[in-house]
Structures are given as C-alpha cells and as structure tokens.
Amino acid sequence: xxxxxxxxxxxxxxxxxxxLIHVLTAIQHELRWLPREVLARVxxxxxxxxxxxxxxxxxxxxxxLTPKGRHEVHVCxxxxxxxxxxxxxxxxxxxxxxxxxxxxxxxGRFTLERGSCxxxxxxxxxxxxxxxxxxxxxxxxxxxxxxxxP
Amino acid sequence: xxxxxxxxxxxxxxxxxxxARDPARPCIAVCAGAACDGLDSAAVAQAFTDEIARQNLAxxxxxxxxxxxxFCEKGPNVxxxxxxxxxxxxxxxxxxxxxxxxxxxxxxxxxIYRDPETREKIAPMSEIPYYKHQVRLLxxxxxxxxxxxxxxxxxxxxxxxxxxxxxxxxxxxxxxxVKRADLRGRGGGGFPAGAKWETTKNAPEKTKxxxxxxxxxxxxxxxxRAMLTGNPHKVIEGLIIGAYAIGAHQGFIxxxxxxxxxxxxVKAALAQxxxxxxxxxxxxxxxxxxxxxxxxxxxxxxSGESSALMRSIEGNAPEPRPKYIRTSVSGIWDKPSNxxxxxxxxxxxxxxxxxxxxxxxxxxxxxxGTKLVSLSGHIVNSGIVEVPMGTTLRTLIFAIGGGVRDGxxxxxxxxxxxxxxxxxxxxxxxxxxxxxxxxLGAPIGAGGLLVMNEDTDMVDIARYLMDFLVRESCxxxxxxxxxxxxxxxxxxxxxxxxxxxxxxERLAELAEVTSLGSLCALGKTSAAPVKxxxxxxxxxxxxxxxxxxxxx
Numbered sequence: 130x131x132x133x134x135x136x137x138x139x140x141x142x143x144x145x146x147x148x149l150i151h152v153l154t155a156i157q158h159e160l161r162w163l164p165r166e167v168l169a170r171v172x173x174x175x176x177x178x179x180x181x182x183x184x185x186x187x188x189x190x191x192x193x194l195t196p197k198g199r200h201e202v203h204v205c206x207x208x209x210x211x212x213x214x215x216x217x218x219x220x221x222x223x224x225x226x227x228x229x230x231x232x233x234x235x236x237g238r239f240t241l242e243r244g245s246c247x248x249x250x251x252x253x254x255x256x257x258x259x260x261x262x263x264x265x266x267x268x269x270x271x272x273x274x275x276x277x278x279p
Numbered sequence: 280x281x282x283x284x285x286x287x288x289x290x291x292x293x294x295x296x297x298x299a300r301d302p303a304r305p306c307i308a309v310c311a312g313a314a315c316d317g318l319d320s321a322a323v324a325q326a327f328t329d330e331i332a333r334q335n336l337a338x339x340x341x342x343x344x345x346x347x348x349x350f351c352e353k354g355p356n357v358x359x360x361x362x363x364x365x366x367x368x369x370x371x372x373x374x375x376x377x378x379x380x381x382x383x384x385x386x387x388x389x390x391i392y393r394d395p396e397t398r399e400k401i402a403p404m405s406e407i408p409y410y411k412h413q414v415r416l417l418x419x420x421x422x423x424x425x426x427x428x429x430x431x432x433x434x435x436x437x438x439x440x441x442x443x444x445x446x447x448x449x450x451x452x453x454x455x456x457v458k459r460a461d462l463r464g465r466g467g468g469g470f471p472a473g474a475k476w477e478t479t480k481n482a483p484e485k486t487k488x489x490x491x492x493x494x495x496x497x498x499x500x501x502x503x504r505a506m507l508t509g510n511p512h513k514v515i516e517g518l519i520i521g522a523y524a525i526g527a528h529q530g531f532i533x534x535x536x537x538x539x540x541x542x543x544x545v546k547a548a549l550a551q552x553x554x555x556x557x558x559x560x561x562x563x564x565x566x567x568x569x570x571x572x573x574x575x576x577x578x579x580x581x582s583g584e585s586s587a588l589m590r591s592i593e594g595n596a597p598e599p600r601p602k603y604i605r606t607s608v609s610g611i612w613d614k615p616s617n618x619x620x621x622x623x624x625x626x627x628x629x630x631x632x633x634x635x636x637x638x639x640x641x642x643x644x645x646x647x648g649t650k651l652v653s654l655s656g657h658i659v660n661s662g663i664v665e666v667p668m669g670t671t672l673r674t675l676i677f678a679i680g681g682g683v684r685d686g687x688x689x690x691x692x693x694x695x696x697x698x699x700x701x702x703x704x705x706x707x708x709x710x711x712x713x714x715x716x717x718x719l720g721a722p723i724g725a726g727g728l729l730v731m732n733e734d735t736d737m738v739d740i741a742r743y744l745m746d747f748l749v750r751e752s753c754x755x756x757x758x759x760x761x762x763x764x765x766x767x768x769x770x771x772x773x774x775x776x777x778x779x780x781x782x783x784e785r786l787a788e789l790a791e792v793t794s795l796g797s798l799c800a801l802g803k804t805s806a807a808p809v810k811x812x813x814x815x816x817x818x819x820x821x822x823x824x825x826x827x828x829x830x831x
Contacts (some may be wrong), residue, residue, distance in 0.1 A: 251351030
C-alpha cells in the first residue's frame with residue numbers, strides 16, 4: 130500500500146524540480162520518514178541532484194531521515210508553555226519515555242519531539258500525541274496520557 | 280455549485296441566499312478553534328448533532344461548527360443566537376439544557392459568564408467584559424460562519440468588496456484607496472501596505488506574484504491561525520483584490536502544515552472560490568485572471584522571513600538573501616513579489632467595501648484600524664482579542680484580560696515573541712501602536728502579547744528565547760549563527776550562577792554586532808529581547824551576577 134502511494138506521489142511530479150518540497154512532505158506523511166533509497170528515486174524522477182534532495186530533507190525539521198515510532202509525542206516548548214511550566218513537563222516526559230527530543234525508543238513506540246509554539250497557548254503547557262492535543266498538562270498526568278498510546 | 284460569470288449573477292444569488300435565511304431562527308455556534316479543539320469541543324459539537332437529530336429539530340434550530348470565537352481560556356465556547364448568549368466550558372452534558380433554553384428564548388444560567396468579583400451573571404456577548412472592550416471587525420464574523428461553507432461567507436457580505444473593486448474601480452483606484460487608508464503591515468514590520476503594493480505594481484517585470492504569509496512562527500502568537508482557519512475566504516478575498524490592484528495573476532498562500540483543520544479549511548475555501556468563479560479566468564466577467572497555490576512551511580522558524588519564504592515556495596532550502604533589492608521588486612523566481620501577512624490581507628475587503636476614510640477613522644494617529652492580539656501567559660483570560668490601534672496595555676491586560684492569574688502582581692509585558700522585547704509594569708499605559716511600542720523597545724511584532732507575573736525570572740526568559748533562536752537560525756550568515764551562540768553562552772552562564780563581571784558589556788556588544796551584521800530579520804532582531812532586558816531589567820541581571828546564584 131505504502132509503496133504504491135509513494136510511487137504515485139513520485140510519478141505525479143516527474144520532471145517537476147520545483148515540487149521537491151511537496152513531494153517530500155507527501156512521502157513523509159505516508160512513510161513517516163524518508164529512506165535514502167526513496168530520496169534517490171525522488172531526485173531522479175524530479176530531475177534534481179540527490180545532494181539537493183538531501184539538503185532539503187536534512188534542513189527542514191519535519192523531515193526525518195530515520196524511522197519514527199508508532200506515536201509522535203510533541204511537548205510544546207513555545208514561550209507561553211515555557212512560562213507556564215513546559216520545561217518541567219518535558220523533563221517528566223523524558224523520564225517517562227527514556228527519550229531525549231529527536232529520539233525514538235528501541236521498541237518503536239514513541240518518538241519524542243519538542244515543538245516550538247503550536248498555537249494553543251491558552252491551554253498550555255501542552256502535550257500533543259499523534260496530533261491530539263492534551264492541554265493544561267501537569268507532570269503528574271503524563272503517565273496516564275502516555276498509557277493511552279500502546 | 281453555481282459559477283458566476285458576472286457580478287449581477289452573484290448579486291442575484293446572494294439576494295436569494297439571504298431571503299432563504301431567517302435571521303431570527305435560533306442557531307448554536309460551537310467553537311472549534313485550536314484551544315477549544317484541545318478541550319474536546321468536537322464531543323460537544325457531536326452531542327448537539329445527536330440531540331438535534333433525536334429531538335427532530337432540523338429546521339427549527341441551526342448548528343454551526345465555527346472557527347475561534349476568541350475567549351479561548353473558557354473553552355469549549357458555544358454561542359447561542361439570535362441573542363448571542365455565550366456559554367463557556369460547555370460539556371456534552373450541558374447540551375440538552377442549552378437547546379431547551381435557546382428554543383424557549385431563555386438562558387441556561389449554569390454555564391454563562393460570572394464576574395469573578397461581583398459574582399454577577401452576564402449572558403449576552405456584548406456585555407461580557409472580555410468582549411465589550413473589543414472592536415471585532417476581522418474576527419467578529421467567526422461565530423457567524425462555517426469556514427467550510429462559502430455561502431455562509433456570502434451571507435455576511437463576503438466577496439461584495441471584490442465585486443465593487445472589479446466592477447467599479449480600476450486597479451489604480453484600489454491601490455489609491457489602500458494607500459489613503461494608511462493600512463500598515465500586520466506581520467511585524469508595520470510597513471505601509473500601499474507603498475509595498477505600489478513597488479511591485481511599478482516593477483518592470485510583467486509577471487508579478489502576491490503572497491499571503493500565514494506561517495505565524497512567532498511564539499505565543501496564534502491569531503493568524505484563528506483568522507485563516509475561521510474565515511479563510513476573507514483572506515482570499517483580500518488577496519484577490521490586492522492581486523487586481525498590483526496586476527498579479529498568480530498568488531500563494533504559505534501556511535503551517537501542522538494544523539490539520541487550517542489546511543482543510545484553506546484547501547476547501549480555495550476550491551469553492553474557484554468553483555464560484557472568484558478564482559480562475561475572467562473573474563466575474565471582469566477580464567481579470569488570478570489563481571492561488573497553497574504551500575506549507577515544513578517546520579523551521581526562518582521560513583517565515585520573506586526572502587526565505589520565497590525560496591521555500593520555489594522548492595529550495597529557506598535561506599534568506601541580502602535585501603539590497605527588495606522582494607517586492609525581485610522575489611519568487613526573481614519576479615516582483617508582494618508579500619503581506621494574513622491579517623493585512625484580511626483588512627483589505629473592508630477598506631474597499633467601507634472606504635478609506637472609515638478605516639482611517641479607527642485607531643491612533645499613525646496606526647490605523649484594529650489589531651488582533653493573542654493574550655497568553657500569566658493572565659486570567661487568555662485568548663484572541665481585537666482592539667483599535669492605540670488601545671492601552673492596561674485595557675488589554677486588565678479590562679479585557681482580567682489581570683494577572685492567581686492574584687499575583689504584574690512584572691512585565693512581552694510583545695513580539697523571540698524577536699520582541701519585554702516592558703516593565705511602569706509602561707502599563709503605553710499604547711498599542713507600531714511606532715510607540717517600537718520606540719519603547721517592544722515592537723508589536725505580529726501581536727503575541729505575553730503577560731509575566733512577579734515570579735518571572737527575566738534571565739531565564741532571555742536565555743530561553745536565545746536558545747530558541749539559535750536552534751532556528753538557518754546558519755547561512757556568521758553574525759547570526761555565531762553571535763547568537765555566544766550570547767546564549769553568556770546568558771546560560773548568568774542563569775546558572777556563573778555570571779562574570781563583564782558579561783553585560785559583552786552582551787551589549789554582541790547584540791549590537793549581530794543586529795548590524797546579520798542578513799535577515801531573524802539575526803537582525805535576535806538581540807531585541809536582550810536589549811530590552813539590559814534597558815529595563817539590568818538591575819536583576821547585575822544582582823544575579825553579583826550573587827552568583829542559580830535562581831533569581
């Protein structure tokens with residue numbers, strides 16, 4: 130399924146070097162990371178040097194060059210969340226998952242990320258798991274929330 | 280879906296649309312803005328849908344899931360029309376009672392606003408302190424429309440300004456109107472929009488572009504998302520009018536990839552606008568062609584900077600370039616490209632519809648119109664507010680925001696996110712005005728206002744902001760990449776009790792060099808928080824260094 134989707138994304142943009150970011154974003158959404166072999170195919174199909182595809186893939190924070198866990202855990206580290214205790218929340222999530230931001234656990238369950246302001250400042254500090262916002266979080270609630278994501 | 284070939288066809292359609300709508304029919308608007316969504320407003324909306332079906336109320340009670348209402352602190356928000364009764368912190372369990380009261384023309388008292396001091400209960404929106412000091416020209420339509428329905432926007436007078444511009448005004452007239460309105464850019468610079476448009480319009484290249492910047496990377500700023508998610512057509516209408524004035528036939532909307540509802544609404548709005556004939560060829564029979572492409576930032580702060588954003592639209596890494604030649608003359612693919620912030624574009628339709636004099640009659644001497652401000656931090660009522668330019672910080676923070684949370688005292692007000700500045704409490708009567716706030720060292724930026732209480736550690740704030748910027752720098756130019764890194768080192772030292780005697784002088788020097796030598800706004804203004812700290816909170820820094828303490 131994934132393979133077909135990726136092939137379709139690439140074919141839709143064959144010969145369109147300006148679509149590089151679009152294509153990589155779509156593939157990132159599909160596979161949740163960008164294997165080097167896929168990057169090479171994208172570069173070849175769109176007609177851009179592999180070095181450029183790698184530059185884009187490594188520059189933007191959305192793209193991952195390593196596989197991600199089943200659940201993406203974001204702790205908002207925006208200004209309001211910081212002011213309201215975001216760093217204590219991050220420390221607790223790090224402790225609970227054993228991860229530092231950017232890391233994925235060996236079982237492939239969680240990937241931890243720090244997100245700068247995610248725009249729900251009124252309900253900060255925030256923990257966002259797979260796009261679902263958990264607002265007004267305290268360190269004590271972290272384990273309960275994470276347990277919902279096996 | 281109808282496609283309108285002339286303005287007359289559209290006007291006829293709108294007349295039918297309004298005739299078919301009964302303004303007196305009760306209507307429930309459930310907020311699905313970012314904060315309410317995080318507080319599970321979806322469950323509330325579902326409960327309304329179920330209850331309306333169960334009681335077979337279709338035709339007697341309308342339900343609308345809308346964009347942000349503004350009072351994010353007390354979400355999930357529900358507004359019951361036609362009397363605009365506001366319900367706060369609504370749970371699915373409240374739904375049957377709200378429906379019963381709304382149909383009976385009554386108020387369900389358990390979930391209405393209660394004044395924290397007088398304990399007085401207030402039901403109508405126009406009398407609640409949070410709303411009554413506001414002038415909601417831009418965000419006010421949010422509760423009145425479903426962002427996924429273009430007809431809702433037409434029903435509140437949407438696209439009338441586009442008709443007026445295309446049928447009764449020349450591009451030069453439109454430009455002149457915007458210039459006379461003295462509309463200034465809402466994204467941070469406060470640069471006159473009309474002058475910017477004129478530069479692109481007069482640039483020699485034939486192909487020109489217009490861009491709506493909805494990147495909103497500024498920390499603690501969330502009003503652009505609320506605007507674009509809650510009323511995407513207003514921004515699109517402004518963009519089309521601007522393109523007409525400038526002579527651009529291609530536009531871009533650049534926004535965040537990480538807000539699914541935002542993406543969905545903008546995509547749907549663009550598709551509907553095209554289906555109705557507001558985008559495409561020969562718009563409303565005027566002979567003007569215009570189309571819009573949607574692009575996403577993929578997670579780096581600097582891509583909100585205009586030249587970096589344009590590199591990103593081209594499919595390149597978002598590295599800024601020196602602006603000896605402005606992007607309004609040479610931007611995307613080296614063509615003249617006029618970029619304005621989402622809120623700036625949203626102001627355009629009303630300027631055309633109601634005239635420059637009307638617009639210029641609102642606000643302060645040099646900053647016209649209203650400004651969207653997001654209130655957050657240690658404040659009682661966090662949310663999105665819209666006030667006339669020139670409103671004092673006191674009104675914003677106390678009359679609207681309800682003051683500082685937990686009975687603490689106010690220490691500082693921070694504007695403009697990571698590239699803004701902090702003002703001490705003595706400046707509480709300063710006015711929200713581009714020039715006045717800049718002169719004080721706390722430029723409005725995009726409008727994120729952060730309130731800090733008496734316990735806030737100002738050394739930590741500067742360190743935190745610099746840490747954020749160091750991570751977000753693209754690394755292309757040395758002053759930004761290295762200057763910020765060194766400032767961070769010093770700030771971290773002070774915060775951890777390792778401050779040295781000459782640190783503050785060294786910080787001031789680095790701030791100066793980084794501001795002067797960096798390529799783009801990220802580097803140039805990266806030292807703004809540090810400068811405001813040295814100006815207003817120097818004593819706190821000196822005391823911390825002298826004490827060698829890890830805490831304030």
